[in-house]
Amino acid sequence: MTKWVVKGLRAGIKSTRYPDAMEGAPGASPGRPAPTRLDDERSAARLRDLCPTAAIAPTEAGVSILHERCVHCFRCLRGDAPAVVRWERDYEWAALERTAEDARRRLGRAFGRSLHIRFLDAGACGACMSEASQLNNPYYNIHRLGFFITPTPRDADILLVAGPLTDAMRLPLCKTFEAMPEPKRVVAIGACALTGGVFGPSFASAGGVGEFLPVDVVVPGCPPPPLAILHGLLVAVERKPPAPEARAGAMTGNQAKESFR
Amino acid sequence: MVEERAGPAWSLDYIFHGPERGDWVHVRIQQAIDDRTVPSVSDIVHAADWHERETEDLFGLLFDGHPRLGEFVLHEDWPEGTNPMRKSFDARQRLEPRTDAHWEPPTVVEAPGVFAMPVGPVFSDFAEAAHFLLETVGEDVITAIPRFFYKYRGVEKIAEGQAPRDALLLAERFSGTAAFAHGLAFCQAVETIAGVEPPPRARMLRSLLAELERLRHHAAAIKGLCKSTALAVATSQAALIEEDLLRLSGVAVGHRYLFGALEPGGLALDIADASCRELAEEGQAILARLAELERMLEYTSSFLDRLEEVGIIGRRDAEDYGLVGPMARASGVPWDMRKTAPYAAYGALDLDAPTEAEGDGYARLRVLFREARASAAMIRQAADSLPAGPVSTPVAPRPGAALGVTEAPLGAAFHWLRIDARGLVERYRLTSPSFINWHGFHLATENFAFQDFPIILASLGLSNAECDR
Numbered sequence: 197m198t199k200w201v202v203k204g205l206r207a208g209i210k211s212t213r214y215p216d217a218m219e220g221a222p223g224a225s226p227g228r229p230a231p232t233r234l235d236d237e238r239s240a241a242r243l244r245d246l247c248p249t250a251a252i253a254p255t256e257a258g259v260s261i262l263h264e265r266c267v268h269c270f271r272c273l274r275g276d277a278p279a280v281v282r283w284e285r286d287y288e289w290a291a292l293e294r295t296a297e298d299a300r301r302r303l304g305r306a307f308g309r310s311l312h313i314r315f316l317d318a319g320a321c322g323a324c325m326s327e328a329s330q331l332n333n334p335y336y337n338i339h340r341l342g343f344f345i346t347p348t349p350r351d352a353d354i355l356l357v358a359g360p361l362t363d364a365m366r367l368p369l370c371k372t373f374e375a376m377p378e379p380k381r382v383v384a385i386g387a388c389a390l391t392g393g394v395f396g397p398s399f400a401s402a403g404g405v406g407e408f409l410p411v412d413v414v415v416p417g418c419p420p421p422p423l424a425i426l427h428g429l430l431v432a433v434e435r436k437p438p439a440p441e442a443r444a445g446a447m448t449g450n451q452a453k454e455s456f457r
Numbered sequence: 458m459v460e461e462r463a464g465p466a467w468s469l470d471y472i473f474h475g476p477e478r479g480d481w482v483h484v485r486i487q488q489a490i491d492d493r494t495v496p497s498v499s500d501i502v503h504a505a506d507w508h509e510r511e512t513e514d515l516f517g518l519l520f521d522g523h524p525r526l527g528e529f530v531l532h533e534d535w536p537e538g539t540n541p542m543r544k545s546f547d548a549r550q551r552l553e554p555r556t557d558a559h560w561e562p563p564t565v566v567e568a569p570g571v572f573a574m575p576v577g578p579v580f581s582d583f584a585e586a587a588h589f590l591l592e593t594v595g596e597d598v599i600t601a602i603p604r605f606f607y608k609y610r611g612v613e614k615i616a617e618g619q620a621p622r623d624a625l626l627l628a629e630r631f632s633g634t635a636a637f638a639h640g641l642a643f644c645q646a647v648e649t650i651a652g653v654e655p656p657p658r659a660r661m662l663r664s665l666l667a668e669l670e671r672l673r674h675h676a677a678a679i680k681g682l683c684k685s686t687a688l689a690v691a692t693s694q695a696a697l698i699e700e701d702l703l704r705l706s707g708v709a710v711g712h713r714y715l716f717g718a719l720e721p722g723g724l725a726l727d728i729a730d731a732s733c734r735e736l737a738e739e740g741q742a743i744l745a746r747l748a749e750l751e752r753m754l755e756y757t758s759s760f761l762d763r764l765e766e767v768g769i770i771g772r773r774d775a776e777d778y779g780l781v782g783p784m785a786r787a788s789g790v791p792w793d794m795r796k797t798a799p800y801a802a803y804g805a806l807d808l809d810a811p812t813e814a815e816g817d818g819y820a821r822l823r824v825l826f827r828e829a830r831a832s833a834a835m836i837r838q839a840a841d842s843l844p845a846g847p848v849s850t851p852v853a854p855r856p857g858a859a860l861g862v863t864e865a866p867l868g869a870a871f872h873w874l875r876i877d878a879r880g881l882v883e884r885y886r887l888t889s890p891s892f893i894n895w896h897g898f899h900l901a902t903e904n905f906a907f908q909d910f911p912i913i914l915a916s917l918g919l920s921n922a923e924c925d926r
Contacts, residue, residue: 199753204690210697223704226712248623269626270717274725316579317586319608322922323633323714326677329583330703333696345582363554364532364607365586368578394626399541399550400611419633421713 210334214423215341215430225287225421229272232282234258242279246271249387249394252281263289263416264390290383290415290428292438293406303381307353308433309342314352314376318369319401320359323419324386328356330422343429349375354432356425360388360396361405373409383428385415393418413438465490467518471498471505472860472871474797497522504779507896508888515542530606530925533558541614548614562590565600574907578607581911585921593907601902601910603895608925616885621647621721621854621874624882628872629716632889632923634677637670637715638865639872639889639923645800646861646874647721651852657844659723663801665733665839667863668832670715672740673702674866675783675829676747678918682822683754685915686763694750698743705739708732723849730843737833737840744833751826764818768901768913771816778897782868782890784917787824788816794864805842806835818916825918854880865890867919891923 212219229252234240240254251265252272259281272281303311315328331338332345346352349372361369373382384405387393392403405411415428430436466487473482488495497520499506507529509520514530517540531539534554540546562575577588588604612631616624621643628643629636641663648655655663680695703713709728710718718725728736754760770780775788785792793810795803811827813820858875868890877883894917901913 200688200690200757203753204693207694207697221704223707223713226707248626267626267630268712268716270711270725273711315583317584317608319586319610319925320922321630321633321636322585322920323630323636325583325585326634327713330696330700333700334693335697335700347580347582349579359608360610362608362610363534363552364609365578366554368586368607372579394630395610395612395615397551398611398615399546399548399552400609400614418630418716419714 207334211337211340212335212423214426215436219423225285225423226268227283227285228263228266228268228289228417229261229281230284231260232258239279242275243272243281246275246279264414265387266416267387267394267418287421287423288427288436289417289420289424289439290413290431292431293411293414303353303379303433308435311343311353311429311433312346312351313343313354313356313429314346314349314372315356316358316369316372318357318359318365318389318405319362319395320386320388324358324388327419327422328358328385328425331426336422336426338426338429349373350377352376353380354429355380355382355409357382357384357405357409358386358389360392361402361408363400366402366408369405370408381412381432382409383413383415383432384411385417385420385425385428387416387418390414390416467492469495473502493517494519494521496520499523503777504893504896507892514540516540517543530609532606533560541611546614548611548617562588562604563602564590564592565602566592566594568594570594571599587921591907591910596906597904598902598907598910601899603898605895605921606925608921610926612926613885613887616882619882620880621876621882624885625719625721629719631926632891632920633714633716634674634920635670635865635867635870635923637666637718638863639870639887640719641667641801642861642863642870642872643874644719644721644861645863646859646872647852647876649859649861650857650874650876651721651855653722653850653852655723656847656850657802658846659848661802661839661843662724662728662848664803664806665836666710666715666718667801668835668839669702669706669709669736669740671866672829672832672836673699673706675825675832676702678825679750679822681915681918682818682912685912686760688757688760691750691754691760694746698746698750701743705736709736720849722852723847725849727848733840733843737837740833740836744830747826747829761819763909763912764822764916767818767905767909768916769815769817770897770900772814774897774900775816778900779893780868780897781893782865783821783824783828784894785868786810786812787820789814792869794862794869798862800863802839806838808835818913821916858884867891867923868894887926889923889926891919891921894919895924
């Protein structure tokens with residue numbers, strides 16, 4: 197067993213400095229479309245038509261993005277200029293749901309450094325779960341923040357849910373939530389859990405878990421990268437502010453495309 | 458494969474594929490739409506068992522002679538007589554679940570002292586939704602009865618009426634950890650129907666990205682196996698490798714799971730030659746770390762004790778169940794779609810599809826390591842021999858049907874697609890490696906110790922998202 201201890205020590209410290217400093221490793225986040233200033237209406241309309249999930253809405257100054265609908269198909273980025281969207285390389289995507297604005301729905305400070313999380317698969321494709329499971333790898337290492345994944349809802353403060361909520365998972369989801377002691381919060385991750393994504397609503401699944409559970413924090417993305425999920429957990433315990441409201445940015449799509457390449 | 462055709466008639470397509478010489482046999486039978494009884498073939502071809510059960514649920518056809526039809530895909534709370542794949546069924550309707558339905562795990566074993574252990578659908582720390590009933594009288598598991606389709610999203614039904622490039626979003630996203638392989642099978646079906654072949658550069662890049670996905674998938678599977686045996690440092694090291702490969706994918710195409718890289722007719726983006734060579738270099742560096750991990754695991758007896766001679770699937774069983782992918786290759790079945798039905802640029806790459814004979818957990822681990830090595834080698838070969846030229850060719854919609862086949866990380870993936878006169882998806886059926894292999898999962902778990910169950914599960918590494926669709 198000594199060899200494993202030596203191996204572990206020799207690997208050194210790999211953990212990200214986030215949330216104390218921003219993580220800039222290439223490939224850690226896929227980025228996402230951002231509100232873009234466009235000079236002509238036709239480009240905005242073209243962007244809207246490119247989007248298969250109606251995540252792009254033309255505004256007076258360009259286009260705004262409904263992040264919870266975006267499934268990362270990249271069509272709005274790979275279109276022809278000038279109808280190209282600005283692309284953000286960040287990952288602090290988590291937003292508060294209306295239910296969480298109520299002060300009584302907040303977790304107290306006591307949970308800030310001891311938070312137990314139960315993950316639940318409500319019909320997810322596997323990518324959200326894979327990204328959530330990365331939180332335990334040495335790069336993200338959520339233990340250093342006092343966050344722990346727990347196998348039982350009885351110990352859980354947070355229910356971390358992915359998937360569009362298939363009909364067959366409705367009852368297990370509600371039972372799991374009921375089994376959690378108060379105070380408890382729900383963090384929904386991924387486009388499916390927020391809006392149904394490419395799957396729902398349909399005959400087999402709901403349009404997100406919000407139809408059946410009071411969701412406190414939403415983390416958009418398809419899938420959200422580990423850092424975005426981590427941001428969601430930090431938002432849930434008020435250690436990080438939620439993502440600012442989406443506003444039309446200063447950079448044009450073409451500049452963004454250059455910076456992306 | 459079942460379709461409803463104009464006439465009106467049932468059209469049942471049986472597509473058989475043998476591992477030995479790569480032969481295909483396609484049998485089509487037709488019968489009147491109100492004749493809902495079909496003779497079962499599962500007593501001759503055991504692998505057809507689950508296909509018939511699924512068809513009974515989704516289409517309402519009865520297979521005469523099948524011993525166990527009934528609740529399979531659709532659980533007890535679906536309204537009686539619901540057959541979602543029928544043309545008359547509206548995919549947008551919201552069904553009210555039955556409230557009078559009640560389900561209890563079925564027990565089989567009757568013996569003094571027997572107890573049944575239900576597991577799921579919510580269990581472990583990160584586990585997909587699935588239910589297992591394990592029956593035991595002490596140490597050994599006597600029966601292991603799975604209950605799946607908690608994650609049934611009706612992907613094939615939702616795709617109907619969509620344009621192929623929109624249905625591609627579903628093909629990529631129904632099983633996100635094997636998105637590229639499934640997206641590729643779908644694109645190949647579209648291209649075959651249209652009579653179009655993607656340009657050589659696109660085909661080579663497709664092989665490169667498919668192998669990158671396989672490498673990442675196998676690193677994750679190795680991590681899962683280390684985790685199931687509570688080997689903390691090995692788990693961490695494998696997890697670092699997995700994350701590095703995710704980042705490498707993110708740098709290559711912009712998405713960590715390769716979503717959005719494909720389009721019918723080729724690729725949605727080009728990757729520069731220099732970037733491909735860098736990627737191949739990185740792949741080799743990562744492989745060296747994986748090889749070191751393998752060497753260390755080989756000399757860790759506490760780890761090997763949990764894998765060797767545990768969860769054995771014999772070659773005969775593997776063939777009878779038609780198992781695919783690394784799970785079959787670990788039992789000595791040399792079945793690999795990249796070899797028997799070459800696609801993309803696999804005809805031009807040196808392909809090593811390793812097999813092991815023992816069929817136990819350790820054999821499956823060795824197959825994962827050897828395939829990871831082969832994938833990294835193919836990535837390098839592809840990066841060094843990239844043809845110049847465009848990465849996409851236009852695809853004009855044409856009505857017709859075709860089968861797209863790829864070797865996904867977990868095994869053979871079959872996407873059957875029919876395009877109608879409007880150029881939209883009329884019928885989409887897919888058979889995934891996890892669906893095929895879960896059928897044989899009980900072979901590995903029964904008669905082995907209760908505490909080995911999570912390790913056996915990890916050594917199979919199957920996906921429920923991929924199975925349930």
